[in-house]
Amino acid sequence: MGMIGGGQGAFIGGIHRIAAAIDGQIEMVCGAFSSNPEKSKASGKDFYLPENRVYESFEEMILKEKELPANIRMDFVSIVTPNHVHFAPAKMALENGFHVVCDKPVCFSLDEAKELKKIVEETGLIFALTHNYTGYPMVKQAKSMIAEGKIGKIRKIIVEYSQGWLSTPLEKSGNKQADWRTDPTKSGVAGCIGDIGSHAENLAEYITGLEITEISADISTFVEGRKLDDDANVLLHFNNGAKGILHASQVAAGEENGLSIRIYGEKGGLIWRQEEPNSLVVTWLDQPRQIFRPGVGELSPSAIAHIRIPPPGHPEGYLEAFANIYRNFAKAVQARLEGKPLDPIFDFPSIDDGVRGMAFIENVINSGKSNEKWLKFEI
Amino acid sequence: MGMIGGGQGAFIGGIHRIAAAIDGQIEMVCGAFSSNPEKSKASGKDFYLPENRVYESFEEMILKEKELPANIRMDFVSIVTPNHVHFAPAKMALENGFHVVCDKPVCFSLDEAKELKKIVEETGLIFALTHNYTGYPMVKQAKSMIAEGKIGKIRKIIVEYSQGWLSTPLEKSGNKQADWRTDPTKSGVAGCIGDIGSHAENLAEYITGLEITEISADISTFVEGRKLDDDANVLLHFNNGAKGILHASQVAAGEENGLSIRIYGEKGGLIWRQEEPNSLVVTWLDQPRQIFRPGVGELSPSAIAHIRIPPPGHPEGYLEAFANIYRNFAKAVQARLEGKPLDPIFDFPSIDDGVRGMAFIENVINSGKSNEKWLKFEI
Amino acid sequence: MGMIGGGQGAFIGGIHRIAAAIDGQIEMVCGAFSSNPEKSKASGKDFYLPENRVYESFEEMILKEKELPANIRMDFVSIVTPNHVHFAPAKMALENGFHVVCDKPVCFSLDEAKELKKIVEETGLIFALTHNYTGYPMVKQAKSMIAEGKIGKIRKIIVEYSQGWLSTPLEKSGNKQADWRTDPTKSGVAGCIGDIGSHAENLAEYITGLEITEISADISTFVEGRKLDDDANVLLHFNNGAKGILHASQVAAGEENGLSIRIYGEKGGLIWRQEEPNSLVVTWLDQPRQIFRPGVGELSPSAIAHIRIPPPGHPEGYLEAFANIYRNFAKAVQARLEGKPLDPIFDFPSIDDGVRGMAFIENVINSGKSNEKWLKFEI
């Protein structure tokens, strides 16, 4: 693995490094950790990399690594930069034969995303998007139960992502994370809805297997002077007739990382909260609710395949779910090398998820500006 | 107290009777328990009433009770019939000098509600609407904390009322509760949004002191053949610039009586769930969240005034909250008799709440049918 | 009902009055509310009693009421005084033909309790002890499930009652509740273990149907100068071979009224917490845990018989559970009048529970003082 971005002071880069390391199958062998060459070098040292594998730019890295012998060069790149620096390195890596892991949202704009999709298809290389929340075992369990019809035809979906950390104008105090996320030149057309709303959208479509068809959005910027949205309430229509609500906020004061989803079908419902990710509450029309947990009872094969600690009650968390994306991506790369098909149980978010995510972001922003009640979800 | 409706097989009548009895200050002395005289008589027997105080109709009751000596006749009527039989008995009772307690929603239509408001004002009598959820001590605490600015200017309100009991066409199986609630000739223009959505609207406006100004609604009927809505998702704008979501469902399979509210301000947030009504979670921008509970720490005088069991940890519930409405109404009647003002701490929902509630119902239904994104909240 | 004790400033008297009033079947017609005649009179006024039914002493009340015509005089006495004033009024009431409801623990000493049992048996009158926690519907459900063998042979019982309100020497600050509970002349040989430990003992034996056979106790007084225990940790052996832990504390700082029980059998377990009394968690050897709740799924007839609000999600609490004791006692009195047997579903704690409770208290105190590891539970 060669990392692009994620130098000193970054948040998500460290997460990706741990996620890649957990299973002892992926090694970070090189990196271009910053657009500032000094910083990149300094970061490389922190990570015990040899100096000659720490590059001054992603372009340099891709070109030089390509020249190295196959058993030495990186197998893939991991892109952990802000949104506006996703497309260029992804495109260049793919065009030079490297598989790609990319942080979400996949690009700066829908147009970029669609172009990237073409490149992925043309090169035939493997592309993983780190919508990490789909890596949780109980999310896999929920998806399986719905696919098996356990809760019947879905009627209603309530998905939410509430944070409070941007309740104040943090971007003015030099906070690097707040800074780029609220800067339209780095983040794109959306703030909150791009940063976290897109996770909620992806989670809802992933678990249910449904697709959003229409949107009605109410977008707000509560913190004075902020350039992008920090709160969004969205009504949704799905392709099976289900109705939904998606709301996301970064000004829900005192909320931490409140991603949660509830799905009600004709026979029952499912409730999952990211902050207690090892419990999947299942409600039934006329039976007591049940709490599904890793290691307890009969779980779906896909849930089981994403649990690292078989005995129940040993909580796994965010890093393990994130690592599941990397682990599955590594399995896909391995399967490719061996010319074998990948067991679909080891799925991971793809460029298609990325395109839908970008379409969601732009459609929500457009709906927010529109006086028409319903906007078709267009890609 | 003379009760109108609430005979054998009714649900809410029994609740009102307990709520009125708990504090030992209100006695049910007569009733017209059913439009069916036989049933009314039979019910009266169950309640140990003397035969001559059990009437064949509310009209008979009001007229005959009026003739009784003041120390014997009922002091007020309690109306616990389906929605279409609220206006007539309320009007007649008021016009014959009786105070009124009325179940919600206040009337069959907004027009009726507005006419009733005029009558209340003209007669000067006391009118209480049993939006019972505002009677919980921790709801009072939430209202006080917001009024004192503890969580700062409010930005976002998420209020929800989820039930699952109408997930199937229960009204076709002879269930009396399901029957009238899904019958437009008895319930009015709305099903779910009238039955429970109006509670959510009332709770949100009561706690925050804000008013809804604009509405965008997505109304559904999921159960085939049902004549009224059984699910609603509504975006809200409030008069201080706050944004909101109100969603209500009676097809959220496996949910019980899931009324909950979350309110986020500039400095913190409040979370209250009716199913665990004795905990008010308070979130803070940069401090651990706190759990306010009856009997613990410094609560507001209004919260304390609505707790029956001072030592903490003795859970009070739905009946006690309901009884608080009756208790406060009784205090208002008493204060009137004594010519004293009522301490505003003993507030209860009034005809104004009723009018706003009916306006909410009609506006939501209108918005649901409209292609315009935002509909002004009109009364 | 005629009340003994429970005048102004008392806690439990008010609870008994509400519990008796809720169902509209019991009326408080007289009382001797204090050993201080002035106070008794003043209290009677608060309760709207006619002056001639407010007595200066329980002796006066019992004698005078006895002389009244049957349709006027009280049907039973309710004794809500401190422990040292339980035996005398209970004995006198029974010997004068009145049924008795008595607060727990039943007497000041085991000897008194055994004598009282004789009197109850000799008079054949009805005696209810308000171990109110056994009145909760989910406690009934737990008892039924165990009786039906749902969780298999019981192996382990963990019952706990934690409060924090006596963490400081509150009795020195004039707090009436703290005062008598920590005074050996009023409370008896035990403080915490008598006041709340006896509830825990009763709950464990009631739910499981088992009996404690051996005890090993560690008794503490943490607050300096306090005359009775304020904390106790007790190991238990039960008559089927099950092992148990009972711990009670009134110095568990910050705990409210933390009565909880967990019972594990060969096939599953049951978890119930008084502070969230409407949820009974059921654990299974190899299935997801379930949450049983009033109004959800198939509950036992005994659970259903103690629920006032049939639709799920309307929380009932402490007062309703307490009222269930009174309601069942009233049913027993009624059945006696009608010469019919009482359906055993309407059970309530009896003088036998009282004797076992007093034996428990004395055995625990004795074990606490002893160097022998195990003390036989003796009555």
Add this chain to the structure above:
Amino acid sequence: MGMIGGGQGAFIGGIHRIAAAIDGQIEMVCGAFSSNPEKSKASGKDFYLPENRVYESFEEMILKEKELPANIRMDFVSIVTPNHVHFAPAKMALENGFHVVCDKPVCFSLDEAKELKKIVEETGLIFALTHNYTGYPMVKQAKSMIAEGKIGKIRKIIVEYSQGWLSTPLEKSGNKQADWRTDPTKSGVAGCIGDIGSHAENLAEYITGLEITEISADISTFVEGRKLDDDANVLLHFNNGAKGILHASQVAAGEENGLSIRIYGEKGGLIWRQEEPNSLVVTWLDQPRQIFRPGVGELSPSAIAHIRIPPPGHPEGYLEAFANIYRNFAKAVQARLEGKPLDPIFDFPSIDDGVRGMAFIENVINSGKSNEKWLKFEI
């Protein structure tokens, strides 16, 4: 790192490998994964180790690695075998100059543990015991708060470890984990109390800084034919006068990995549950309870130093806590290399914890067999 034990089919070995890998600072370079050489070889292949670094026995590994150049040979051994194979490899590793990480309990017997302590002291090498639960950030927070006197002098400690997985005679069905844990020739004198009770003891003493001085134990074997205890209830006295209860069970049917601790002092209390490890509930005498969480408000420096994901709400779990032990051990080794002192914030369980743990196990078993009520905690 060279691993001893932990081959195919083992549970804890995989945990240690992930824990060591997470931070990218420790590499497993060799191993003797099984007493069966074939199995050891096969396991080594799974872990991508070169054949010449996979050994047939720990003796071979220690001797051969010692001969390798310093920059190639393992830095330390990690012992993840059943209890009866802890002492010999630990002793040999230390005597050949290798630091040691060892799974708990530290040895087969107290005598072994005391001898090992001597060897650790004589060699001056670094020894870490994986009482992994002390690695959780909120456990560090609890320890800090107590050290700072936040909850006042401690009065009561309730520590519990409940599992249900041995509710049936699993050891008879070929389950490897059940097999050795219930076999006195491999596990030692204790079953449940050694396997999980020792974690509870360590957690209680670690957080509070107190030491157990007296014990009264009730030990049971519920599953017929089982050779060691599967349930234990223990009363405790601590050296500051605090009283405690420790109970552990492997037959609490339906419980997963229920380690929890509650500590009450004169001013407040702390509640921590391993299954939701990111919440530390803090109770106060007269204030609402608070929920301390990683990333929220002012945490202690030691808590902060053990959090990997700074923004709140990204749950860390068992593996991260386990990794904290390895990370701190690695820091100690690094500090030793650099001749610097280790910041005490990076503490980890030592051979002293191991000796106390073995003493606890033997004292509890002795008390369980004794008729004396209190047994002094002897080492």
